[in-house]
Amino acid sequence: MSEIDLESVLGQLQVAISQSDTFVRAVLSGRRRNMQPEHERIDIRPVQLKDGLALQISYSDGRQMTSKNFPLAELPFMDLALSGYANILVENEGETLSLRISKKGSPLFTRSKNTLLRNLDHDRSKKRLLDASDPFLREVGIADAKGSIKPSKMDKYKQVEEFLRLLVPTLNEAISAGHLHHPTDQHPLRIVDLGCGHAYLTFAVHQYLKAEGIPAKVVGIDIRPASRDRNNAIAQSLGIDSTITFLAEEISATSVEEADIAIALHACDTATDDAIAWAVNRDVPLTLFAPCCHHDIQVQMKVSPEPWSLITRHGIMRERLGDLITDSLRIQLMKLHGYRVEAIEFIGGEHTPRNLMIRAVKVGTEAEIEEVERYQSMISLWGVTPVLAAKLNH
Numbered sequence: 481m482s483e484i485d486l487e488s489v490l491g492q493l494q495v496a497i498s499q500s501d502t503f504v505r506a507v508l509s510g511r512r513r514n515m516q517p518e519h520e521r522i523d524i525r526p527v528q529l530k531d532g533l534a535l536q537i538s539y540s541d542g543r544q545m546t547s548k549n550f551p552l553a554e555l556p557f558m559d560l561a562l563s564g565y566a567n568i569l570v571e572n573e574g575e576t577l578s579l580r581i582s583k584k585g586s587p588l589f590t591r592s593k594n595t596l597l598r599n600l601d602h603d604r605s606k607k608r609l610l611d612a613s614d615p616f617l618r619e620v621g622i623a624d625a626k627g628s629i630k631p632s633k634m635d636k637y638k639q640v641e642e643f644l645r646l647l648v649p650t651l652n653e654a655i656s657a658g659h660l661h662h663p664t665d666q667h668p669l670r671i672v673d674l675g676c677g678h679a680y681l682t683f684a685v686h687q688y689l690k691a692e693g694i695p696a697k698v699v700g701i702d703i704r705p706a707s708r709d710r711n712n713a714i715a716q717s718l719g720i721d722s723t724i725t726f727l728a729e730e731i732s733a734t735s736v737e738e739a740d741i742a743i744a745l746h747a748c749d750t751a752t753d754d755a756i757a758w759a760v761n762r763d764v765p766l767t768l769f770a771p772c773c774h775h776d777i778q779v780q781m782k783v784s785p786e787p788w789s790l791i792t793r794h795g796i797m798r799e800r801l802g803d804l805i806t807d808s809l810r811i812q813l814m815k816l817h818g819y820r821v822e823a824i825e826f827i828g829g830e831h832t833p834r835n836l837m838i839r840a841v842k843v844g845t846e847a848e849i850e851e852v853e854r855y856q857s858m859i860s861l862w863g864v865t866p867v868l869a870a871k872l873n874h
């Protein structure tokens with residue numbers, strides 16, 4: 481990584497984006513010290529419209545995304561780039577350019593080779609990621625004998641598909657940014673699904689990565705021996721048991737010691753805390769957790785600091801606030817342990833009310849004292865101690 485002049489680097493990034501025959505995508509994310517860009521993240525990609533090639537900017541605020549198309553010559557790249565983003569990634573077919581602006585404002589710039597191919601579809605948001613005819617869907621009980629998704633399993637199928645939709649770009653980005661190694665047959669991605677239950681997601685991740693040619697070894701962990709036996713039998717019948725395996729273990733006491741990616745979909749109550757603690761204590765580079773029911777903080781919220789009783793006096797609102805406090809403390813603890821963390825809605829609320837995902841990448845930044853103080857004020861204001869805090873090594 482070399483340290484050079486910011487303006488010259490931005491010029492190089494702009495040139496790369498203007499290569500209309502090779503530009504794949506650009507991502508602006510993270511916040512520079514003391515700067516506040518208008519949007520949390522910006523994605524730029526080429527799209528083929530009726531009247532020619534354009535660049536589409538998607539502005540994302542965690543929950544909502546809006547898009548606008550620009551003629552190639554009118555892309556306001558410099559304005560966006562100077563508005564306060566700390567990370568700018570530009571990918572062209574063959575080469576990835578990555579700029580990170582350090583806390584002191586120094587630009588750190590890398591160029592590396594890649595094997596990306598671009599996709600100019602105008603609307604590719606809802607392409608199916610899972611092959612509906614894949615026999616795993618029938619084996620796990622999501623599809624019927626004819627290969628149609630069972631109506632009773634439609635919500636679970638959608639949750640799995642949307643979870644994958646987030647996992648895949650997150651994974652690619654983590655590889656591009658050097659947070660994850662480039663997977664090979666000798667060095668596959670090690671993925672652990674914590675609290676895997678019937679393993680809909682576990683098998684889906686395995687099958688999707690296999691179809692994409694991404695070498696991976698997947699382990700599903702669930703406390704129930706019946707889940708382990710059923711899932712291992714399915715893996716055997718599909719002939720994939722050399723790359724996916726299931727264990728009947730408590731998350732907190734699992735024999736699995738390492739992973740590149742840890743995932744958990746609706747691991748009950750504090751099992752999500754066990755999953756987070758397992759990953760954080762082992763410096764797992766990438767984690768995606770969609771929490772389930774929350775009781776730990778709810779039961780500790782005995783006295784509300786005023787004027788918060790305006791919310792907590794109503795049962796349903798108290799419960800929702802308890803969920804939010806729980807997840808915000810989880811996020812903050814991960815942040816204090818060197819993770820860059822986002823909370824995102826991974827699927828519409830009509831498919832599950834438990835639709836928040838905590839996505840985190842280990843970046844190794846040291847905890848800022850203000851952030852430690854924020855965490856302390858929150859727990860003392862509410863008189864709570866999150867169960868996760870005691871599970872994390874210090």
Ligand SMILES: C[S@@+](CC[C@H](N)C(=O)[O-])C[C@H]1O[C@@H](n2cnc3c(N)ncnc32)[C@H](O)[C@@H]1O
Pocket residue numbers: 674675676677678679680681701702703704707729730731732744745746747748751754772
């Ligand atoms: C609500 S289910 C979700 C299953 C699966 N991830 C899905 O989305 O379909 C939660 C699963 O977590 C498992 N579980 C709960 N606590 C656990 C723990 N401490 N260790 C391991 N598994 C646990 C349960 O047995 C159950 O199968």
